[in-house]
Amino acid sequence: GAVVSQHPSWVICKSGTSVKIECRSLDFQATTMFWYRQFPKQSLMLMATSNEGSKATYEQGVEKDKFLINHASLTLSTLTVTSAHPEDSSFYICSARRGTPPVKQYFGPGTRLTVT
Amino acid sequence: DAKTTQPTSMDCAEGRAANLPCNHSTISGNEYVYWYRQIHSQGPQYIIHGLKNNETNEMASLIITEDRKSSTLILPHATLRDTAVYYCIVRPGGSGGGADGLTFGKGTHLIIQP
Numbered sequence: 001g002a003v004v005s006q007h008p009s010w011v012i013c014k015s016g017t018s019v020k021i022e023c024r025s026l027d028f029q030a031t032t033m034f035w036y037r038q039f040p041k042q043s044l045m046l047m048a049t050s051n052e053g054s055k056a057t058y059e060q061g062v063e064k065d066k067f068l069i070n071h072a073s074l075t076l077s078t079l080t081v082t083s084a085h086p087e088d089s090s091f092y093i094c095s096a097r098r099g100t101p102p103v104k105q106y107f108g109p110g111t112r113l114t115v116t
Numbered sequence: 117d118a119k120t121t122q123p124t125s126m127d128c129a130e131g132r133a134a135n136l137p138c139n140h141s142t143i144s145g146n147e148y149v150y151w152y153r154q155i156h157s158q159g160p161q162y163i164i165h166g167l168k169n170n171e172t173n174e175m176a177s178l179i180i181t182e183d184r185k186s187s188t189l190i191l192p193h194a195t196l197r198d199t200a201v202y203y204c205i206v207r208p209g210g211s212g213g214g215a216d217g218l219t220f221g222k223g224t225h226l227i228i229q230p
């Protein structure tokens with residue numbers, strides 16, 4: 001089956017620093033990737049849609065200048081949390097949409113970010 | 117996307133069938149029912165989806181009522197590894213929910229008891 005990886009699986013950073021999270025589709029090309037965020041004991045919330053070669057589309061309430069998304073190739077999208085603060089601590093999950101039939105979304109394992 | 121209602125939590129004995137209900141009374145004619153699950157601290161996993169007919173795959177069965185206002189996900193022989201939060205999502209499109217980002221509700225926390 002289709003595999004999506006994320007790196008790192010967990011990261012601890014100091015307040016004010018930036019953190020980059022990678023999302024890769026390992027065995028298929030993904031023209032579209034999605035980024036979600038999940039706070040403890042809450043459900044996943046869609047943050048943004050990332051399209052290869054174009055600007056990402058952010059959901060309402062998500063700061064595009066704080067959460068920088070780059071989708072430079074058909075197998076890689078990155079999410080950079082800039083000037084991270086403790087309230088950005090969360091579980092970040094990406095998914096990749098395979099364009100060839102059957103068109104499905106495949107989720108990565110998630111990245112646990114802790115900002116101290 | 118149509119709103120769904122699921123019980124907050126359910127228990128099931130290991131080896132028994134787990135039946136997870138979902139109410140989607142406002143579902144539109146072009147909307148499918150999708151089920152995903154999320155094991156603790158992992159990304160969601162696609163389980164199954166359907167439009168109006170009952171569906172079965174290697175993981176589960178999906179029973180959709182004739183009026184399509186509710187459905188039931190059935191895990192035929194639950195194991196401890198099936199303990200997870202199960203999400204019922206209703207949305208247009210029939211290819212595994214691949215078109216757009218998904219809207220997750222609170223889901224049902226299924227706990228399989230040994």
